[in-house]
Amino acid sequence: MTDPAQTSSQGIRLRSPQGRWVLAASILGSGLAGVDATVVNVALPEIGRSLDTPFSGLQWTVTAYTLTLASFILLGGSLADRFGRRRLFVIGVVWFAVASLACGLAPSIETLIAARAVQGIGAALLTPGSLAMIQATFVPEDRSRAIGAWSGLSGIATAAGPFLGGFLVESVSWRWIFLINAPLAVIVVVIAMRHVPETRDPEAAPGLDLVGALTGVVALGGITYALVELPARGSGSPLVLGAGLLGVVAAVGFVVIEHRGRHPMLPLGIFRSRQFSAANLVTFTVYGAMGAVFFLLLLQLQVVAGFRPIAAGTAILPITAFMLVLSSRSGALAYRIGPRLQMSVGPLVCALGLVAMLRIGPDASYLGDVLPGVTVFGLGLAIMVAPLTATAIAAAPDEHAGLASGVNNAVARGAGLLAIAVLPLVAGIAGNDYERPAAFDAGFDRTMIISTALLVLGSLVAFVSISNDTLSAEPDTTTSHCGVGDPPDRVK
Template identity: 60%
Template sequence: MTVVDQPRQLVRYGSPTGRWVLFATVLGSALTFIDATVVNIALPHIGREFHAGAAALQWTVNGYTLSLASLILLGGSLGDRFGRRRVFVTGVIWFAAASLLCGLAPNVQVLIAARVVQGIGGALLTPGSLAILEASFHPDDRGRAIGAWSGLGGIAGALGPFLGGWLVQVSTWRLVFLINAPLAAAVVAVALRHIPESRDPHAARSLDVPGVVLAAASLGGLTYGFTAWPTNGPGSAGVATSLSVGVAALIGFVFTERRSAHPMLPLDVFRSRAFTAANLATFAVYAALGGVFFLVVLNLQVVAGYSALAAGTAMLPITVLMLLLSARSGALAQRIGPRLPMTFGPLVCAAAMLLFSRIGPHAFYPATVLPAVIVLGLGTSLNVAPLTATALGSLDESRAGIASGVNNAVARAAGLLAVAVLPLAAGLGTGSLTNPATLAPVYRTSMYICAGLLVAGSIIAAVAIPTRLTRPREPQNREMHCAITGPPLRADSNT
């Protein structure tokens, strides 16, 4: 697949233009990375200011994730067709405008609506950052550029909770959103001046609009139904209708993608047993992680009595451990095969869930919280890199884009549904997530459920992930459409 319009546009890693391209893509991606973490820290303050119930707080998180998960594959397709810089810049501007609306929201209903709009911007800019790196840099420098993007993005993700906790504690939760505007302005200015435009001349000329609509309807119907269930009950017309729409839309999505000439999700990718297993494991693992990162920070503030800043930095060792160990874990999986790391990594994470379940009132960080955080960091470091590499490497290299996009969408959909379902499954009922007496037992049960999901992910890996991954070869005359341009699997890749 051709990823640039003209070879003369390629930039070198050490050049001034190369550094500016890295700056724009890293900072643009960091907007979404940081926002996804700091909002959890602000939830107790949002709940108190708006007198918001559990469902409203869940939708404050899920409104963003819903639109992002539904549209991220479309965002990659739009970049391939209309220009990656153009769609990236549009996404950044869209994200910033929605962030301003979030920060100025007069009530929780406007905040949720703005979060949905913000997710649309995230879906436009997120796939564009890696695609721009692959399209802009010389083949000899792409590996270094993507490595730098990953490392710097990890640092941004580590600083995000600290910054968010500090802003909430010294000022107001609204600054968590308002700070995005000046950062976005810097990204747009640099991108327009320094990032060369690129597109895929072989991209499909038609977009899979029915697939997009049905995917959004499916995720939205299921999320709304499960979120409303604790308050309204399973017999209410709204819950039953919403869940029915979600299931029907999911069936319609599968049927549509099977018949579409240019599907958003080509179903033939699931003929690969390794790819299917990797995505099933991704769903189980990321559902658990989505629940953990939603509930632990909330529990630390509401039940354990931590400040927003302390709760925001409590999980920081996880990011540090992943920065230090993920590359080594990937190298280990390449040497011994992905099955063992993907089997034992989730089991280590499951042990961390049992440690997290002990966090109660006045929990002492070094003795109660830190051990759970370290064990979770070790487990995720062992599992995430092999999991991602298996999902990408299970298909022919020409389909790396769709492999990356599907895996990304599966992970985000898992987190979305986890936030909707976990409080219901843990027995929240009509209680409030900002009430310590209500949250404490729900939190503890949720950690046990997350442990079970991680064990399920481990079993899937042990049974279905091959000991050695062999990339299949596609017929040379087969037409391909990549919805998202993923990172090259070799530093010299030109596809």
């Protein structure tokens, strides 16, 4: 329920009691999905041993979730704009919780992978709504701090996932990394229903692009299957070739459907904004690197360096600390000076952190070999994440906050999905290498080098493409194309 005393004609104040509840619901909800995206990583060795699966099974445990999340998050954003951001957010939280219970009770790797795919759909419904609620609910002058707090605290949840996972794996069972989501989801639903006002786009398209969503699933699924199964089945395998070809054809079909469809979930006109396109290109490069790092680092610490699960999870807590202390300030700073500097420097700092991680090997010490790399990497994330998120959202009109959030999240998740499928393949990690320290160590080093190159590329793209006017420009919504307003005149 909305208290008129806490709102203006432009929205709710961040410092009001209701504003804090809205922010809490948004952060806790997105935190559920964020934690689950990383909490699994620290449990992968135990899952592999418990369910007797090769490395490809571990890849699918992560990528099945990311696959459906990336494929349906655009539809989730469109649904949020049309039917209400709070409504879709609550539905997504409940869906996510039910699927989490199925994951926790899975008797086999195949069942776990299927449940993870279903869980990703729930995350695709709640994630865009969580950020769109902020953009559409708060007064304009409070959005920068609100988005900074959302980015920082949601990022903390993501970074804290491995620590929580390590604790649960050692103390109880890997199954509890999923089962714990159910009671947390109840809290989120209660807060959202009591304190978050409903918002929607009155001009949202009346149709749903289900064909586009399913085509996107086939495209990402086919390409991912070919890449993940290539090491085990070989390049001549009919399944690998068929899946890869199907994925490519579906990808082309997806572009055609979105271009010609009456109500596309991804109106291609949104990419007419150079700033929106540039911000998402930066997102693709840096989140691809991040996906590979968070997937392999926790395996490296356990398989090669000999850390126990909880020690491996604790090892990356400096990332959490930097995100907690600096992200909100970084978001506010970007609104004052423009986002280009932070979006250019942040990836380079992250890249330096990955270079330092090359020291992590057999019998690595935490203080001498692990702490320097994760500290520098965390600092880079704190510099970069809030300005990047704010820029991607600000480049689209306010009434399309759900769509813009969905696109940016889809790009981030898709980048992580492809990185987890491609980079281990390029680095030569396959089969049971997660049980062979020497082989895994060599593949980890090669992956960190490739990821460093991706981060440098992201920095260069930001430096030459991002305008400092983006966060101060007011979108012009008087004219629309494909349901998306013209890019702001000041955004060049």
